[in-house]
Every structure is written in C-alpha cells, then in structure tokens.
Amino acid sequence: MANHKIIFVNRYFYPDHSATSQMLSDLAFDLACEGYPVNVVTSRQLYDRPTAELTKAEDIRGVRIFRIWTTRFGRAGLLGRAFDYASFYLSAFWVLLRSTAKGDVIVAKTDPPLISVICGLVAVLRGAALVNWIQDLFPEVATELDMKAIGPAMPLARSLRNWSLRRAACNVVLGELMAQKLSEQRVDAESVRVIPNWADGDHIKPLAPENNELRREWRLEDKFVVGYSGNLGRAHEFFTILRAAEILRDRDVRVMFLFIGSGAQRVALEQWIEAHALTNVLFRPYQPKEKLGLSLSVPDAHLVCLKPGLEGLIVPSKFYGIAAAGRPTLFVGDPDGEIPRVLNAVNCGYAVSAGDPEGLVRHIEALKSDPDACRQMGLRARTEFERRFSRPRAVAAWKDLLDSFGSEKAAESSDSSYSRTF
Known part of the structure; x- marks a missing residue:
C-alpha cells in the first residue's frame, strides 16, 4: 500500500x-x-x-x-x-x-x-x-x-x-x-x-426481461426494446438511430426505442420525433442509482453511439454498464472504434457506420428474430465484463x-x- x-x-x-x-x-x-x-x-x-x-x-x-x-x-x-x-x-x-x-x-x-x-x-x-x-x-x-x-x-x-x-x-x-x-x-x-x-457488477447484473418491474411499469412487456441510457450529448450521433426508428415504425410495431437520460440534444431529439410522428420512441428520465441495475436490464439490446471523429478522444463508458447487465450492444459510429473492437472480438454485439440506418435495422431485426442468439450475446458481454471491465x-x-x-x-x-x- x-x-x-x-x-x-x-x-x-x-x-x-x-x-x-x-x-x-x-x-x-x-x-x-x-x-x-x-x-x-x-x-x-x-x-x-x-x-x-x-x-x-x-x-x-x-x-x-x-x-x-x-x-x-x-x-x-x-x-x-x-x-x-x-x-x-x-x-x-x-x-x-x-x-x-x-x-x-x-x-x-x-x-x-x-x-x-x-x-x-x-x-x-x-x-x-x-x-x-x-x-x-x-x-x-x-x-x-x-x-x-x-x-x-x-x-x-x-x-x-x-x-x-x-x-x-x-x-x-x-x-x-x-x-x-x-x-x-x-x-x-x-x-x-x-x-x-x-461498472459495478455487484449492483448491475443480468436480469430476465420478464422479471423486471420497470419493464412492466413502463408497459413494455410485449415489446422488443432497443435502449439508450445516459447522456444525450453533442458527442453522440443520433440521426442514424432516429432514421432506424422511422423505418421500423412502419415495419414492426413490436420494436420500441427507449431513451433513458437527458442532455444537450434532448430537445432537438424530441422535436425531430414529434415532427416525424415516431410513436415507437419512449423517453424516461435518469433513474436513481439504486435502480440502475433495473433500468439497464429493461432493454433487450442497447445502443451506443459516437461521432466518428471523436474516436480516440472519448471512450463511451456506458458500454461497461450494458455489458454488466448482460445485454448486446448496437454501436453506431466508426466500425473500427474502441467499442466495436471489443464487440467483434467477443461477439457480443454489432457495429454500423454512422449514416447507415438500414444496417442498424438489419441488426435489430436479427436480434429480435433470434432471442437465443440475443441472450447468448448478452452472456458473452457479461463474461468479458468480469474479465476486463x-x-x-x-x-x-x-x-x-x-x-x-x-x-x-x-x-x-x-x-x-x-x-x-x-
């Protein structure tokens, strides 16, 4: 010492x-x-x-x-x-x-x-x-x-x-x-x-969706939930996500996009969602720390996004909580970035380029159509979390x-x- x-x-x-x-x-x-x-x-x-x-x-x-x-x-x-x-x-x-x-x-x-x-x-x-x-x-x-x-x-x-x-x-x-x-x-x-x-792996643990009280409280039991949890800041690339939500709104009513948090882009996101009538997007405020384990296990898969020019300047730390919760990650940004390298090495998620909403939709649909593969990706994420993060x-x-x-x-x-x- x-x-x-x-x-x-x-x-x-x-x-x-x-x-x-x-x-x-x-x-x-x-x-x-x-x-x-x-x-x-x-x-x-x-x-x-x-x-x-x-x-x-x-x-x-x-x-x-x-x-x-x-x-x-x-x-x-x-x-x-x-x-x-x-x-x-x-x-x-x-x-x-x-x-x-x-x-x-x-x-x-x-x-x-x-x-x-x-x-x-x-x-x-x-x-x-x-x-x-x-x-x-x-x-x-x-x-x-x-x-x-x-x-x-x-x-x-x-x-x-x-x-x-x-x-x-x-x-x-x-x-x-x-x-x-x-x-x-x-x-x-x-x-x-x-x-x-x-992240705190003792507090944040994998929890089956059917056992999550927040999921029931937010009436998401019958949905495939794609979540974003954390700061809605200027460093993050949301247009690709919103376009994917627009595509899926007309293609699959069971897919719901959930944003938990706030930040500099919150108002602009809400305005865009209203202007494009995105009925498949739900906002919730930051949850108390004691509920973080619950809130991170509400989604079936999580979104992480970063403007490509910021790779090497910032590392999105929300990934560690996602991995602790045993959920796959959908990364939007530079496919050769820090987080995508982990996803590819461990096979615990997918990465798409910023500006490729169709690619993001394909990965969401793949996870939704194969619940066992989605669950296995989450388990690999948790294993890697315990090994490194x-x-x-x-x-x-x-x-x-x-x-x-x-x-x-x-x-x-x-x-x-x-x-x-x-």
Whole structure:
C-alpha cells in the first residue's frame, strides 16, 4: 500500500451522480477502505445544480474532501462556463499548493479541461508526482464538436496540455486508441497506462426481461426494446438511430426505442420525433442509482453511439454498464472504434457506420428474430465484463499504479547517488 497522500482533483464528486464523479467516487472510496490516505479537491456544486451549496470540508468513508469556491454560472452559456473554469483553476491551485507535500501523488481528471496544467505546476513546486486520468482529450474534442470559441486558443491550449502530459509520472487512458493519440503528441509510451472505466457488477447484473418491474411499469412487456441510457450529448450521433426508428415504425410495431437520460440534444431529439410522428420512441428520465441495475436490464439490446471523429478522444463508458447487465450492444459510429473492437472480438454485439440506418435495422431485426442468439450475446458481454471491465479489476490496476510510486521512492532513498523529482 502506498504511504504517500493521494490527491484527486475533479470538479464533481460524491454525492454528485455525473459520470466522472461516479468513477472518481468509486475509486476514492475503495482506496480509502483499504487504508490509502485519500484527499479530493472538488467544487461545492452538483453537475445539474450549480447553485448547490455542499459542505466546504468533510470526511466521508475515509476520504477527506475539500470543496473549493467557484463561480456558479453553470453549463447554460460558454462565457459563464469559462468563469466557472477559471475560478476552479485559481481555487484549486491555492488549495493544492497549501496541502501537497513532497512525495504526494496528484491525480488530475479532465473536468475542467486543462486542470492537469494547474496540477502539473503544483507538482513541480511541491515535488509531487502527477498522474493524469484522461477521460477525454481537450482541446481536440472541442474542435471536433465545432466549438468555435476555442479556435484562436487551440495552439496554446494544446501546448499547455502536452506539457502536462509529458512531465507527468503517468498518463492513464481509457483505451488503446486514446493511447495512440498520446503517442501522436510525442508523449512517452512508458508514461501511458490503459485502465478502462468500469461498472459495478455487484449492483448491475443480468436480469430476465420478464422479471423486471420497470419493464412492466413502463408497459413494455410485449415489446422488443432497443435502449439508450445516459447522456444525450453533442458527442453522440443520433440521426442514424432516429432514421432506424422511422423505418421500423412502419415495419414492426413490436420494436420500441427507449431513451433513458437527458442532455444537450434532448430537445432537438424530441422535436425531430414529434415532427416525424415516431410513436415507437419512449423517453424516461435518469433513474436513481439504486435502480440502475433495473433500468439497464429493461432493454433487450442497447445502443451506443459516437461521432466518428471523436474516436480516440472519448471512450463511451456506458458500454461497461450494458455489458454488466448482460445485454448486446448496437454501436453506431466508426466500425473500427474502441467499442466495436471489443464487440467483434467477443461477439457480443454489432457495429454500423454512422449514416447507415438500414444496417442498424438489419441488426435489430436479427436480434429480435433470434432471442437465443440475443441472450447468448448478452452472456458473452457479461463474461468479458468480469474479465476486463469490473470495478475490482480497475481498482486493483489503480492500486498497482499508486503503489509503484512508493516503491520508486524507497528505491531512490536507498541509493544516495540517485535522486528524482517528479
């Protein structure tokens, strides 16, 4: 076990339920449970409620939490979001500077963007190790999503980001394609480690549709349900899915498309559905965490979509929950992407190109017409989940990484002729 302090930095943490918060909360609490000294520097806000006023400092389940001051404009406008980011940078720098000691490990996530630069500067000043836990690659994601405001600052943002990547003791990425992107930026391959995100396989388990109370409550017992669960964000390609729903509306009344969640594209999706009279599409809000196992087992098959240009910049983490629930995945995007490679290797789903609704329809019809094949795909997904994407496996990989810093420190102190400052 590492004897140095581990300081995680991310804008959201427990009790927030956003994706980055949940991953960080799982890891921080699991490490603390095993005796690791864990601190978290985060904001006082919730992802969907920027005016929330969480406690400034507290200990929860062995994790020491510092919730710093920031502005509270929220996600509605780019200018307000920029002020929220800037205030987080300043407050985080001050708190980290005061609380970080030599030999500590600062783990920087990617919300807000470029927080790794602030953490890297503190690591240099305090003699700490920097670990970047990369959920997405900014500013490339902003460019792909056509966020014009970042355009003039792109070269500077990339230069600063690359400085933080190259001076880090380790860069943790979510997949092999993301590792390739770092290689293209001349980041030392020795500093890159692939640790996928995960789902809680104890809470999310395969459940037969006929035993699912939510399926009955939503009156989907006699339907073949194609589900999408999670953020309806700008990174996702929904047109192919909506066109497939339009085709199937007139071809098979038993197929129902279920969207669980919300996000930036929710209103546009609802408008398109209304304009095209898609009676085979149902929306439901985000479900409480305690019902996640139920909600993920409502669909017979799940949709995952990603704009092709974002491959290697983002890995859709919703796949891990789908696999834990024992359901096949229908991927829409780049057929040679990170998730399609898993689907093809394990035969636990299908991938179609963005813009190919007929191909998506063919796969949906194939799964619906062969329930046993659909079920077997789901079982293979669960087996692969347990082999590669479970929470205990991810935590074990993180422990191995964090313990290596303690080993390096001990080796350095035993050799007076060799010294290293992270």
